[in-house]
Amino acid sequence: MKKDLGVQPYLFPMPTYMIGTYNEDETVDVMMMAWGGICDTKMVALNLEADHKTVANLRARGAFTLAIPGSDTIRQSDYLGIASANKVADKFARTGLHAVKSEKVDAPVIEEYSLTLECRVVEFQDQPYGLRVLGEIVGTLVDEKALDENGKLDAAALNAFVFDQAQYGYYAIGEKLGKAWNAGAEYTRK
Amino acid sequence: MKKDLGVQPYLFPMPTYMIGTYNEDETVDVMMMAWGGICDTKMVALNLEADHKTVANLRARGAFTLAIPGSDTIRQSDYLGIASANKVADKFARTGLHAVKSEKVDAPVIEEYSLTLECRVVEFQDQPYGLRVLGEIVGTLVDEKALDENGKLDAAALNAFVFDQAQYGYYAIGEKLGKAWNAGAEYTRK
Numbered sequence A, B: 001m002k003k004d005l006g007v008q009p010y011l012f013p014m015p016t017y018m019i020g021t022y023n024e025d026e027t028v029d030v031m032m033m034a035w036g037g038i039c040d041t042k043m044v045a046l047n048l049e050a051d052h053k054t055v056a057n058l059r060a061r062g063a064f065t066l067a068i069p070g071s072d073t074i075r076q077s078d079y080l081g082i083a084s085a086n087k088v089a090d091k092f093a094r095t096g097l098h099a100v101k102s103e104k105v106d107a108p109v110i111e112e113y114s115l116t117l118e119c120r121v122v123e124f125q126d127q128p129y130g131l132r133v134l135g136e137i138v139g140t141l142v143d144e145k146a147l148d149e150n151g152k153l154d155a156a157a158l159n160a161f162v163f164d165q166a167q168y169g170y171y172a173i174g175e176k177l178g179k180a181w182n183a184g185a186e187y188t189r190k
Helices: A053-061 A071-082 A091-095 B053-061 B071-082 B091-095
Strands: A002-004 A017-022 A028-033 A036-040 A043-048 A063-068 A099-101 A108-110 A115-127 A130-143 A161-164 A169-179 B002-004 B017-022 B028-033 B036-040 B043-048 B063-068 B099-101 B108-110 B115-127 B130-143 B161-164 B169-179
Touching: A017 A053, A017 A108, A028 A043, A028 A053, A028 A071, A028 A091, A028 A108, A036 B036, A036 B043, A043 A063, A043 A115, A043 B036, A043 B043, A053 A063, A053 A115, A053 A130, A063 A108, A071 A091, A071 A169, A071 B169, A108 A115, A169 B071, B017 B053, B017 B108, B028 B043, B028 B053, B028 B071, B028 B091, B028 B108, B043 B063, B043 B115, B053 B063, B053 B115, B053 B130, B063 B108, B071 B091, B071 B169, B108 B115
Parallel strands: none
Antiparallel strands: A002 B130, A017 A028, A017 A063, A036 A043, A043 A130, A063 A115, A099 A108, A115 A130, A130 B002, A161 A169, A169 B169, B017 B028, B017 B063, B036 B043, B043 B130, B063 B115, B099 B108, B115 B130, B161 B169
């Protein structure tokens, strides 16, 4: 029996990605985003309210990083999602996280995040619902501890977590369930 | 120490969402998608290659459903992601899953999926990388077993899983890590 909850943005899981930009005074701004992500092999999309400080920074610098927070940074990362840099100019400094400048784009790489995409802004799009920022991936930085013996990204080592928009909770990533693009081989043979 | 893996679409976790449409003969088509999701409170975005059968169906019907597969359907859902309806016209029938017609849009609701957004197509967008379909959410169907005692969606009950694009694996959702928008309260007080 299915119940209709009305019009709700209730897809689950939602990712939690961290957008890193520079403020005009070279300090770092980071915000958590749940609405967006990979949209093509070399592209990411950020759906953002236009009044975010992050958006002003994106317009000024034309670059950003997009990183995956691990559960060891859940308190800091959550705070970076709720605090507005328009009101709390030192929000990143308060968290005690550390940043270095990307070698490829004019944006900060947060040292505590194990996977970071370095991106340049391709365009700002006025969508029927608001602003969408399209970015091109120009580099992918991964902590060595998150690489397997073949030098490939080991997703489990990221200790990522996901967001539940219905009840505003975070969940850990659990056990590996098997190989994608293979699990349903039995139906191919039918 | 961070290593540069080059240009990679390596955000993790990626969601696995199932797009449901009707073929011209009223049979059901379902495909798994990882690149897209919620882009606003009432909107979803699908980033798709234009030659998918799903895209032809979206153009013909102007409607779709977007559902979250549970791990009990991982074999069927994986197959629906790898098989092309352009080559295997009966791919949905092969899985043994069941569908009923949505009461709100001209698209199928898959009975085995616990959460389904009913959507109407708002527009087809030619993006620098390819096709993006913008949809408006008009209904949210949830199995009663996935509602808590207050009638709210209990995300844990969906038994959702996520996709790892780097090594093509699926991972379960794990334990709840706490309340979002609250975890970092200590920094607010600084």
